[in-house]
Amino acid sequence: MRLRSLRRVRAGPTADGAGKHIAETGEYDQLTAEPDTLYGADDLTHLEGLDAVRKRPGMYIGSTDSRGVGHLVNEILDNSTDEGVAGHATSVEVILHADGSVQVDDNGRGIPTDVHARSGISGVELVLTRLHAGGKFGGSGYKTSGGLHGVGASAVNALSRRFDVTVRRGGKVHTMSFRHGVPGIFDGDGPDAPFTPGPGLQVVGAVKRGQRTGTSIRYWHDPRYFETGATLDHDAVRAKLRHTAFLVPGVGYTLRDRTTEEPTEERFHYPNGLTDMVEFLAPAGDRPVSGTLLVTGEGTYRENAADANGVMQSNVQRRAEVEIAFRWGTGYERTVECFTNTIRNAHGGTHRKGFERALARTLADAVRNTRGLLKAKEDAPTLDDVLEGMTAVVHVRVPEPQFTSQTKDELSTAGITKVVQSLVEQHVKSWLDDRKTRTEARTVLQKIVDASRVRLTQKQQKDAARRKTALEGAAMPAKLVDCRASGIDRSELFIVEGDSALGTGRLARSAEFQALLPIRGKILNVQKASLQQVLDNAECAAIVQVLGAGSGRTFDLSALRYGRVLIMADADVDGAHIRTLLITLFARYMRPLIEAGRLYAAMPPLHKITTKGRNPETIYTYTQVEMETTVRKLEKAGKQIVTPIPRFKGLGEMDADELWETTMNPATRAVRRITLDDVDAAERILELLMGEKVEPRRNWLIDSADRVDRAAIDA
Structure with missing residues (x-):
């Protein structure tokens, strides 16, 4: 029935005689249904054979983008894999040809070549041209199978400009070609060669001595059935072969890529199966x-x-x-x-x-x-x-x-x-x-x-995971000395050692873009602690809260409140220990910060050398050797030096101008960026120096004792 008539009618009284109107305007549109004699059985369409695949390819291969192109390879490859799972194949090769075609070879039993009694055509033609045909519907061909629907190979055939199959079976080599699922003969190479529909399976020779049975399929997919720009993802094919090799340890898979100037070949074979796969997939x-x-x-x-009879x-x-x-x-x-x-x-x-x-x-x-x-x-x-x-x-x-x-x-x-x-x-x-x-x-x-x-505890972290304004600053630790900058382009956070360094740093900093967070002494060694213990630690929790990006798997670099984080500790042994503990915290629970190159270690000087004279000169040095070398150079140049040369015991002993000029001024300071160039080596060092096992650390200290300059120890 089709809705054909549209009539405008005036509203009338309702059936109960109350005189109510159907619409306030007094009119309404009424569609009346009348039979449409033009719609009959001839308007129905019955798609036969592979026409349904070509009409609706997405139903059979999932999509018509690049994923669909890759699915064609998977369908053919899965059939060869089924032979390996059944114990009849030990080798499968996938060849990516320069002309865009894909070839899959296996040394299995080969597709049956004898004539199928009910259809009257060969087993090869039956499998490749009829939907839901194959040896995977409860017969004796396969115990289990990936291509159980009997659709894959015939769907690939239907969507291909050319589809060639070679079967080695019964001592003979059989070949057959198709265009869009129609069997025939190509007069030449490639999909553009003249095609004549014709005979079915042909015997072209005998199997060479020592050559196993098997099946070889090469096809050229037709771009007309796919979206513009849809191409085969070679990495996806490589991943498919690798995964399958893990799952079928008795079969070796080879990928030959001939699409590049220098053809490549990769072989995938994993005798330990899923154990090897877990090791491969682990981050x-x-x-x-x-x-x-x-x-x-x-x-x-x-x-x-259903049983064998379909009941x-x-x-x-x-x-x-x-x-x-x-x-x-x-x-x-x-x-x-x-x-x-x-x-x-x-x-x-x-x-x-x-x-x-x-x-x-x-x-x-x-x-x-x-x-x-x-x-x-x-x-x-x-x-x-x-x-x-x-x-x-x-x-x-x-x-x-x-x-x-x-x-x-x-x-x-x-x-x-x-x-x-x-x-x-x-x-x-x-x-x-x-x-x-x-x-x-x-x-x-x-x-x-x-x-x-x-x-x-994640909800508590999220409450403090965003930058607070001055009115909302109550959620931040009271000891945080924040900066005025609202963006992260210039803002930086100095994590300083102790309240004395905080006092000097507060006077020295640029309040526009530099924030200070003091910590009390040495924080928790997080390499030995659980994340819950880290969050329970006041100093660690304060750092996580101030940075505002969370920790562990919830760490979000985009939510970080500062563009750079600088560890500013004294230039002594205790300061080095504090830096190590803080770096361990960041490496363990805020690693993306290091990977992004946004964690630094400040380098305060150890000595202040001042020359005498009308134009005195001030030079800061960072090691004992550098100080002695600088003094010799100045004396050789005839300059007198103020003695004794002061040595800074800590950041708190420096005045604000000295701290700004040497350690905090971006124009004159020297800093070290903390990196993770070698993740494995960093993990080993952290575990050795900070981990739970004491014996390896003790042995390392004993073995490294000769490397220490005892005269340089600040006792």
Whole structure:
């Protein structure tokens, strides 16, 4: 029915005779429905064969941008991987040709070349031209499969200007070509060669001696079916091959890139499987808190499924294989990658749900039952606390899995949740109870409790995470001497040692852009402490609050209240220790500040050399050697020096002019930028000098004793 007639009518009395009007204007528009005899069965469209793919490509490959172009490679590659998973292939190669084509070769069994009884065409043509055709629908071809829908290869064929397949099977080499899914013969190389629709599979020769069976597919996708500028992301192809090599340790993957002037070749083979993958995915510099836990096993579940004749059966028992590897690190980032039958599930699914449920339940119970971890009335950790710093890979092999879409981004097979949950709970409980891993487990539980406590204090941090105006300054520490500048382009914060240095610094500074925050002596050694202990420490908490950018995983560099942070401590041993403690605090809990090059150490002088005469000259030196060398040069030049040469014992002994000129004036001062050029080396040094283990530090001090100049010690 189509709405055809539009008539203007005048309002009349209502059915109850009350004389009410339908509209205040007295008129309304009425659309009347009348049959449209022009709309009949001939207006209906039935898309046959691969026409549906070409009409709506996004339904079959996810999108028509660059991701869709990359999905074409994945569909062909997944078929070769299925051969490796089934134990019939040991090598898969992907070749990126200079003409834009992609080739995937494997040494599996080869696509069946005999004639299919029901369709009357070869197995090759059936697989590559018919939707939902293949050996992955419950037959004997594959136990589990990634390309279970039987759509992938035929969809790639439908969207390709040219699609060539070579099959080595039964001692013969078979070839076949297609254009947009239509079989035929190309008279020449490349997709622009003349094409004649014609015969199907052809035998072109015999398999060479020593050559294995296998399948080779090369295709040229048709840009007309994709958005303008859509291209193949080579890095995405490389990542796909690497991930698959981790998941199928028995197969070696090779990527040959011939699109550059100098062709490159990369091989991916990881015999340790998921254990290697966890190490690869772990963030750089993230030191492990635990070893890599590997969970393997099988489980059964039940679901409704169709039998070989297509008749739906209820309560069919399925068997799933589970392989999971995970570990905790010292960082805050979490990485959980999920796969089903080697296919990456970007949005996770039921297997991830089972994994996370098991961890949350088991570890929360362990925290509650372990003496000394939780304080009275403290809440148990949540899933976010458990996953903090975790790197995990969850891989399940499932017959006929269900996904939310053809792109398989999310597993939806309901029974997998309980299978994964049961296996993970059993393994984690054994790990917690095992004497060999009990210490390691205790360390992980403590990390989880610390994460929980930090989460509960985040709201307090956020309240002080933004710069306050003068009226709102009550939230800042009372000892902060703030500056007037409202932006971070010029503003800088000096963290000074003690109230005496604060007094001199207050007189010396430029109040327009320089702020001062005094600390009392040596702060907490955060390398040995938890974040909760850091936040409980008054000096550390004041620094975090004044900077206003948070700490740890909540640190937001864009919220920093000052453009530069300068540590200004005395030029003695105690001052060096204070600088080390502060640098450790920033490296551990505010590392982006260092990575951005915004942390500095001020360099106050040690000596003040003054010459006599009509035009006296003042020179500041920073070391004993520099002072002695300067004195010799001045005496050699015939200048007299005021003696004794004063030596500054601390910042508080300098007057305001001296402190401004030598240490605080941006035009004349010298500062050292704190950097993290070598993260691993910095982590090792921090752990050696400031960590919990005393023995390595004692050994280092003994071994380095000969490097100390005893005459230079300020005793």
